[in-house]
Amino acid sequence: MLIPHPLLGPRDAQEFTYLGDAALIDRPDGLAADAAERFFDYGYLRDNPPGEHRELWFHEQGDRSWLVVTRNITTHEIVRVELARDVALARGRGR
C-alpha cells in the first residue's frame, strides 16, 4: 500500500507501524466518576464495520508522525490522511 503522508507525500506502507482504530485518540478522563466503565469501552470495544475505517498509523521509519488514515478496508482505497495531532486538537484534546 501507499499512504499519502500529509507532509511527505506518498510513502510505502512498509515504513509505517499500524496501531488500530483512531478511536484510541478519544481517551476518557481517568478522574471522572464513571472512568472504569468508560475505560472498559475505550480499551476493549471496537466497531468493525466493512467499508471506511479510521485508523492510526505511525511513520516509524520516517518522520515519526502519527497519522489518521481513512481507509476502505474492503478495497484498501485510502480516502483521507491527516496528522493525528491535528485530529486530536480538532476533537478538543489539548493539554
Added chain:
Amino acid sequence: MSQTMRLAGGRIDRATTLSFAFDGRLYRGHPGDTLASALLANGVRLMGRSFKYHRPRGPLSAGSEEPNALVELRSGARREPNTRATVAELFEGLVATSQNRWPSLAVDALSVNDRLSSFLTAGFYYKTFMWPKAFWEKLYEPAIRRAAGLGRLSGEADPDVYDKGFLHCDLLVIGAGPAGLAAALTAGRAGARVILADEDFLPGGRLNAETITLDDAPARAWVEATLAELASLGNVRLMTRTTIYGAFDHGIFGALERVTDHLAQPRPGTPRQILWRIYAKRSLLCAGATERPIAFENNDRPGIMLAGALRAYANRWAVAAARDVAVFTNNDDGHRTARDLAAAGIRVAAVIDSREDAPDTPGVPLFRSAVVTGSRGRLGLKAITVRTAGGRTEEIACGALGVSGGWNPNLQLTCHQRGRPRWDDALATFVPVGGPSGLAVAGAAAGIFSTHGALRGGAAGARAALADLGIAASLPALPRAEDAPVRIAPLWQVKGKGRAWLDQQNDVTVKDVTLAHQENFRAIEHLKRYTTLGMATDQGKTANIPAIAVMAELTGKPIAEVGTTIYRPPYTPVSLGALAGRSRGAEFRPRRLTPSHHWAEGQGAVFVEVGNWMRAQWFPRPGETHWRQSVDREVLATRQAVGICDVTTLGKIDVQGTNAAAFLDRLYCNGMAKLAVGRVRYGLMLREDGMVKDDGTVARLAEDHFVVTTTTANAIAVFRHMEFCRQCLWPGLDVQLISTTDAWAQFSVAGPKSRALLERIVDPAFDLSNEAFPYMACGGVTVCGGLRARLFRISFSGELAYEIAVPARYGDGLIRALMAAGEDLGVTPYGTETLGVLRIEKGHPAGNELNGQTTAANLGLGKMVSSAKDAIGTVLSRREGLNGPDDIRLVGLKPLSPADVIVNGAHLMTEGSPVDAAHDQGWVTSSCHSPHVGHAIGLGFLKRGDRRTGEIVRVVNPLAGTDIRAQVVAPCFVDPEGVRLRG
C-alpha cells in the same frame, strides 16, 4: 543421433552448438532453445513422471503454464527441483534430471500406482489411511510422500545471491507481445516513463510462435524495428526474463527478474534473480492467453500437446514433435497448427474438428463432427482413435497430437484484488472485468484474440492510461495484421470409460471431478481442495477452466454460475531465495554492536544476541572451563570490588519542554511531577489495560529536560507509545521527544569500589562524595579532562553503583580508561549473565517477570500506582479482575537442600497436593546459582505470595521429573535494607 527432429528456420542461433545432459545422456541444442525444445529436437518426448500415478509425461505446452515437463535443473547446491523444461533456457553444460521416478524414467517401479488408480481417487488419503491412527505419521505419510511428489531439494545452502530493487514508472506494460509492444511504443513516444516486462527471454509474445505477417512481411521485422526504437528511448525500460507475479494495492507490482538463470552460474558480482517492487501510476495487462486442452481417454501421453505449442515448437524453435502429427480442435485456431506444420514439411495425418462447419485445409485430411476418443503408446504417443461423424472408430498413427479447446485470457492479475472475471458465451472463455484501480487490459488478455485487435488495443490502452495522467499521446501507425474472428464450439471432454485428464500436474481426471460432485464438493473452491485441482507449480493454468466446465455440466449450471477459484499471487513460482533477497544468514536482520564491542572482543568475551544487539554474555579468563566459573567470579568481583557492564542497549529517550514533567507524570503510574532536578526515580509504565508495559529510570537533568530509560527489548515500542501519547492524547503539551539510544555509550559501574574508580575518571571539579552525589543523584559531569558525560547514581545490582554515559564515539575510549584506571581496584568487566544473577539476587523484575501479563500488584509494586492522578493504565489496573484475593505475587524461592537446582518454568505446588493445573500455585520466572548466598535461588509468582513467607512449597518440573522443596522468602537475597547502595 543428433537433433533429428530439427526443421529449417526458427529463432535459434545455429552458428553456436550447446551441449547438455538429460538423465546422464548428452545432447546438443542451440542458443534460443529451451530445455524442452532441445530435447524434442533430439527426439526426446518423455521428460517426467506424473505426481500420483507416475504416468510417463512429456511437455504439454511451450511456456510457463507447463504442468508436466518438470525437471531438476543443475546439480549440487544449485540443484533446483520442479523447473519447467519449457521455460528453462539452454546453456552450455546444462545438466537436468528427471524426477519422481525410480530406477529410471522409462522403467518406473511406482508406475504400479497407475494400476491402483481406483484406490487413489480424489480425497483418497482422507478415506484410506484413517486407521490405525498411529500409522499415519509413522507409515502412511512418509510412504505417500516418497511415492507422490516432485523433485528433491539439494539440501544445501543456495550459493547464489538474490537482490531486491524498486522501480517507478508512469505506465507498466505487462507482456511484450503485439499488444504490449504497441502500448510501449505509444507511451514511449509520448515521453512517459515506461516499463515493459515480459517473462520470456525473447520479446514478441505469440508473434515469435506464429507465421502471421505484419504489413505483408514476417512479423519479426516489425518486432525488431519496434524493439530497436524502444531501446533508443531513454524513458523506456525493457525487462525481459521478468515475470510480473502479483498486482498489489495502489499500483504496486511484484516482479521477478531472472537475471542469470540462463547461465550455468551467475557472473561474479551479479545476482541470480532480482525481486522488483514496481510502483506504477498506471498499468496495462498485455499478458496474452493460454490454450486449454480437451479431455479424452489417455490424453496425457508424451506427444499429446496443446496445438499452439506444437506450432510454436515448429515455428520458433524449428522442432517437429513428431514426423506424423494430428490435430484435435473445437475452434479455428487449431487449424493454424495444421497449416503451419504442413508448411514446415511435417505430415499432418488428420485434423479432427468437433464442429460440423470446420474449415478445410488443403492437403490435410479433415474429420468434421469427429472426436478423439483415445490414444496408444506406452512411453509416447503412437496412435489415436477417432470417432467419426458417422460413429465409426478409426485408428490414426501419429507421434504427436495438437489439441485445442480454445484459449483463456491470462487475466490472473486482474483478480489479485478480488476481481472476478465474466464468462463470455461467444468466446467460450472467462474475460476480465475491471481489475485493480489503474490497471487496464489489452489484447488476448482482454479477450481480443486477433493480431489486429491486439495491436490497436495495446496502443489505445496506453493512450487512455496516459490521458488519465495528463500526458497526451498519439496513436502510432500500426501494421496491417490478420483480424480473424474467434470461431469456437465449446467441447470440454470426450466421454469414455477410461481416465481422461483435466489437471495433468496433479493427476486429476474427469472421474475425480465426478466423484467430488457425488460427494457434494461442488463449489469450485471445494472442488479444488478436495481434488487438488489447480494447485502446485502451474496453478492449473491449463486445467482450471475445463474442470469448471465439467463441474458445470454435472451440476447442470451454466459455467458463469460455477465461477472460477480466486487467483492469487504469484502468477508463476517465485523462489524463496528471491523473496529472502539479501536477508539471510548473518544479514537476516540488523546486527547492532555496543560501543565496547571491539574492546570486549579483544577480551575474549562470549556474545549473545539480545534483539538486534550483540552483548557480551561473560568474559572467560584463562583456566575457566565452564561459563559458571566466569559468571561466579564476575558476580563476586562486583559485590566485593567493582564491575563494569555495557548498558548502552537500554533505550534512552530524551524528553524536553516546559510540560515535560507533566507529560511523564501521565506516562508513568508513579509520580514524576515533583522529581527534583538532579535526581533519578524508578519509573513503572503501564499499558492502558492495567498491565505493566515497561520499567526504567527517569532522570531530571533540568527543569525542562529529562532522560528516561527503557528495557533493551522495549526501546522501540516505548518510544512509539510515548509519541502516541504526545501527538494523539495530549497534543497541547509543550514536550519534545527523541531517541538517543545510539547517541550515548553507557556503562554500569557497580560495587563497593565504584566511587573510588569513578573519582579517577570524573574530573576533580565534580564532588562524588555520598553527601554531594547521593543515591539517585544525576547530573552532567566531565571525564578524562573535559569530555562531557552524564552520571547517574542508580543500581540494578544492589551495590553502590553508577551509570556513566559519554557520547557514543567515546565509548570505546571510556571502557579502556575505566579498565586501566581500576586495575589495582580489581575492576572486572561483566556480561549479561552476571547482570542477570545480580538482579535476581536483588529481586529486580526483568523480562521474565515483565511479560505483559503481570500487574504492578503482582510484582509487589502495587503501592507505586498513584490514585491521585490520571496516568496511562491506572484506571483499568484497579478493576476487579486484576485485584482478586488469590492473585499472584512475586516471591523469592530458596531450596531447602542447598544442592537442589531451581529451574525456570517449574510450577509451585503445595505439600501433598496433586500435580495438576487445578492445584497450581504459581511458577518460577527466574533462577540462578547465587555465588553470594552459595546456592540456587529463584524468583517466581505465587498465589497470595506476599502472605506466605516462610512456607515450604514444592517446585515441580514434570518434564524433567524433578520435585524439590523450597522456602518462600522475600524477593531479595542481598542487602534487603539497601545499606550498600546508599553507602
